[in-house]
Amino acid sequence: xxxxxxxxxxxxxxxxxxxxxxxxxxxxxxxxxxxxxxxxxxxxxxxxxxxxxxxxxxxxxxxxxxxxxxxxxxxxxxxxxxxxxxxxxxxxxxxxxxxxxxxxxxxxxxxxxxxxxxxxxxxxxxxxxxxxxxxxxxxxxxxxxxxxxxxxxxxxxxxxxxxxxxxxxxxxxxxxxxx
Amino acid sequence: xxxxxxxxxxxxxxxxxxxxxxxxxxxxxxxxxxxxxxxxxxxxxxxxxxxxxxxxxxxxxxxxxxxxxxxxxxxxxxxxxxxxxxxxxxxxxxxxxxxxxxxxxxxxxxxxxxxxxxxxxxxxxxxxxxxxxxxxxxxxxxxxxxxxxxxxxxxxxxxxxxxxxxxxxxxxxxxxxxxxxxxxxxxxxxxxxxxxxxxxxxxxxxxxxxxxxxxxxxxxxxxxxxxxxxxxxxxxxxxxxxxxxxxxxxxxxxxxxxxxxxxxxxxxxxxxxxxxxxxxxxxxxxxxxxxxxxxxxxxxxxxxxxxxxxxxxxxxxxxxxxxxxxxxxxxxxxxx
Numbered sequence: 001x002x003x004x005x006x007x008x009x010x011x012x013x014x015x016x017x018x019x020x021x022x023x024x025x026x027x028x029x030x031x032x033x034x035x036x037x038x039x040x041x042x043x044x045x046x047x048x049x050x051x052x053x054x055x056x057x058x059x060x061x062x063x064x065x066x067x068x069x070x071x072x073x074x075x076x077x078x079x080x081x082x083x084x085x086x087x088x089x090x091x092x093x094x095x096x097x098x099x100x101x102x103x104x105x106x107x108x109x110x111x112x113x114x115x116x117x118x119x120x121x122x123x124x125x126x127x128x129x130x131x132x133x134x135x136x137x138x139x140x141x142x143x144x145x146x147x148x149x150x151x152x153x154x155x156x157x158x159x160x161x162x163x164x165x166x167x168x169x170x171x172x173x174x175x176x177x178x179x
Numbered sequence: 180x181x182x183x184x185x186x187x188x189x190x191x192x193x194x195x196x197x198x199x200x201x202x203x204x205x206x207x208x209x210x211x212x213x214x215x216x217x218x219x220x221x222x223x224x225x226x227x228x229x230x231x232x233x234x235x236x237x238x239x240x241x242x243x244x245x246x247x248x249x250x251x252x253x254x255x256x257x258x259x260x261x262x263x264x265x266x267x268x269x270x271x272x273x274x275x276x277x278x279x280x281x282x283x284x285x286x287x288x289x290x291x292x293x294x295x296x297x298x299x300x301x302x303x304x305x306x307x308x309x310x311x312x313x314x315x316x317x318x319x320x321x322x323x324x325x326x327x328x329x330x331x332x333x334x335x336x337x338x339x340x341x342x343x344x345x346x347x348x349x350x351x352x353x354x355x356x357x358x359x360x361x362x363x364x365x366x367x368x369x370x371x372x373x374x375x376x377x378x379x380x381x382x383x384x385x386x387x388x389x390x391x392x393x394x395x396x397x398x399x400x401x402x403x404x405x406x407x408x409x410x411x412x413x414x415x416x417x418x419x420x421x422x423x424x425x426x427x428x429x430x431x432x433x434x435x436x437x438x439x440x441x442x443x444x445x446x447x448x449x450x451x452x453x454x455x456x457x458x459x460x461x462x463x464x465x466x467x468x469x470x471x472x473x474x475x476x477x478x479x480x481x482x483x484x485x486x487x488x489x490x491x492x493x494x495x496x497x498x499x500x501x502x503x504x505x506x507x508x509x510x511x512x513x514x515x
Contacts, residue, residue, distance in 0.1 A: 026265040027502035030272035034499060040277050055221065056262045059228050063266050064273040066232050071246050071277035167228060173221035 001046070002153045003029060003061030004053025004081035005096050005137045011154035012036040012043070018152070025060035033064075044074055047161045049081030049151070051168040052104040052117050053096060058167045066165045078163035080106070080113060084155025085136060087111040092133035095125060095145055103138040103145075104170065119170050180490065181238070181249045181274070182483025185267030186259025186287050187314060188212060188223045190230035192238040193480030194249070195487050200297045201242035203473065203480040206230035209355060216354050217344060218313070220260045227266035235270075238479065246278060251496070253486025256284030256514045257507030259314065264503035272501060281496035283486045284514035286328075286507055287477075288315065291443035293324045293488050294481035295470045306468075307331070307437045309428035311452070312444030312477075313340030313355070316424070318386045318431045319509060321441075324485065325492045330509045331431050332386025335378070339420055339446045342390035346397050346416050350409050360413045361449050367414030369451070372400060372407075374419040379426075386431050393419055417451050425456040432465050439466045448472035489513055 001010045003025040009018040010029070015036040019028045037043060048065035051058045062078075069076035082094040086108035095103045098119050105125055106117040118128075122142040125134060134146030184191035188209055194202040208226035212218050239246060254271030257264055268284065275282035292308045308319045316334035321327070337345070340357055347356025352363055374396050377389035397416055401407065424446070432440050440460055446452060453469055460467040474480060497514050504514065 024502065026268045026272075027500050029269065030276050031499040033276060040279065055224065056265055059224060059262075059266055060269040063228055063231055063269045067235070067270045067273040068277045070232050070235060071274050167225075169225075173219060173225065 001029065001033070001061050001065060002049030002081050002151055002156060003057045004049045004051045005151050007137065007150045008032060009151060009153040010036050011152070011157060016152070016154050023057070025057040029060055029064055040072060043072060046074065046076040047079055047156050048076065048165060049153070049156055050078035050163050050166060051081050052098070052119065052170045053081055054099055055167065055169065062165060062167050076165050077161035078165045079156050079159050079161040080117065080163065080168065081151060082106045082117055083113055083159045085149060085151055086113055087159055088155050089135055092135055093125065093129050095134055095136035095138040096151065097138045097141055103142065107132070117170065180251050180253060180483045180487040182253040182479045182481070182486050183267045183271045184255045184477055184479045184482045185227045185263050186255045186257070187263060187477055188218050188226070189477040190227045190234050191477060191479030191482070192234045193478060193483040194238050194242040194244065195297065195480060195483040197487055197491070198296045198300065198484070200480055201244070202238040203478050204234045204238040204241060205478050206234045213354050216348055220262055223260060224262040224266060227263055231266060231270050246274065249278060249280060251281045251283065251486060251490060253283040253285050253482050253489070255287045255290065255482050256501060257287065257504035259287055259505060261503055261505040264505065268501060268503045272499070282501065283489050284497040284501040285482060285485045285489065286509065286512045288317065288319065288509050289324050289328055289512035290481040290485040292319070292321055292441055293485035294443065294474045295441050295468050296488065297480060297484050298470050298474060299468045303439045305437050306439035306441055307428065307432045307435060308441040308443060309424060310444040311339040311424055311446035313344065314338055315444060316388045316390070317509065318428055320435050320437070323492070325489050325494050325512050328509055328512055331435070332384060332388065332427065334388040334390060336389050336391035337394060339388070339390055339424060340444070342394050342420060343446065345394050349398060349401055350412060352413070357445060357449060360417055361451070363410055364414035364417045364451065367408065367410030367412070369414040369418035371411035372415040374415055376419055376423045379423060385434070386427050388423065388427070390420065417449065421449065421452040421455045424452055425459050428456065429459045429463055429465065433463065438464070439468060442467070442469040443475055445476045447475040485512070
């Protein structure tokens, strides 16, 4: 499952379900899981996209996966949300909307991510990786970046999932200590 | 019944059987909030994510049950901080789905009333509730805590707990302000300064509150009297809050003909509010029910208590599209 973008996406075996709901992850995720899983006892392992992504939606996926694994007594692991599309893309840069006029971006070669994802203004993507093909959901808001594609949970199943089941925030909370 | 609470800065998981409390595990992000002098929503939300599974485990261990023994799940659907609420809602939906059990999305305010069933037994057929916390200051008429809750009045500006936090900051007493002022006030004279009682004029709404003017009055008074004893200021401020909260709650009982008053919310842990309300209820022949402080502040047991009452009264569970509603109206104890 992945809730790191507006596309709330779930896959189980060959079945997949998704809905585009920028602020509706908490409403939709459980219903989507019910669509693809007919018997919860069939689930042996959970892989969840841990971001980076806008926090409120991202947390829905992470908490759902962690709680479900606890209830079912099965293993759960995190994966960088961009890695599924990066693996499918092979060579290029995956971009998702980070809000506040920024994007999350990661460079892939041979389907493997080169370093941690970054958060940066969309105009800096081409400077950072000149001439590299750019793909991802952030292209919807910033069409000059490259080619639009949604993240799909089905793409995450084949990625090595070895991250902790914890949101990959990339930004510190906006808060100023009291004087 | 397992209940999950995450509307503000406490992650709570409670387990009850009917009106019997089996476990009440709470993880608080207050220690992380202290250096910011108040609740920062993003910090609260992050803490809920980290605390959810460990708090679930702790509640199960305390109750001596496994998650598979749970018959139903209840969760605070609102009101509260939306980013905090969704963490609890996601966890509850995930549990209900994995365990194939019914899910009840309930109202935080009704849960503050229902929790008293765990300590003082079934609620009467009608009562008045005064809920005062960092996020709410409301007087409710509760005919049926699962279906019929009517607001009689509420604060028009700051919540009572918010006023405690702000005044504590002015006095250099730290966050959270409620316990700090309660402690400082013990050595003070509550009659030293007469701070204003908001909305107590003959033409004011009889059951509404206002604490913004009181907060400003304390600020002005401190500016004019910089060397005033902190204890006297704390005691006098606390007296003003306790006076207006208790007098309006008792008046609401008289007006509605109810003979039971229930206190709830974090401010109900304040010793002066408890004492003054008791004194006024005794004089008016009203039965006062106040849960112990740990059940007054936000916790999962209150959500489980309300969920159990939903089942007892045959209310239908919530649907799979349940979401968090930061401004869930008090008249909606159960989200369909």
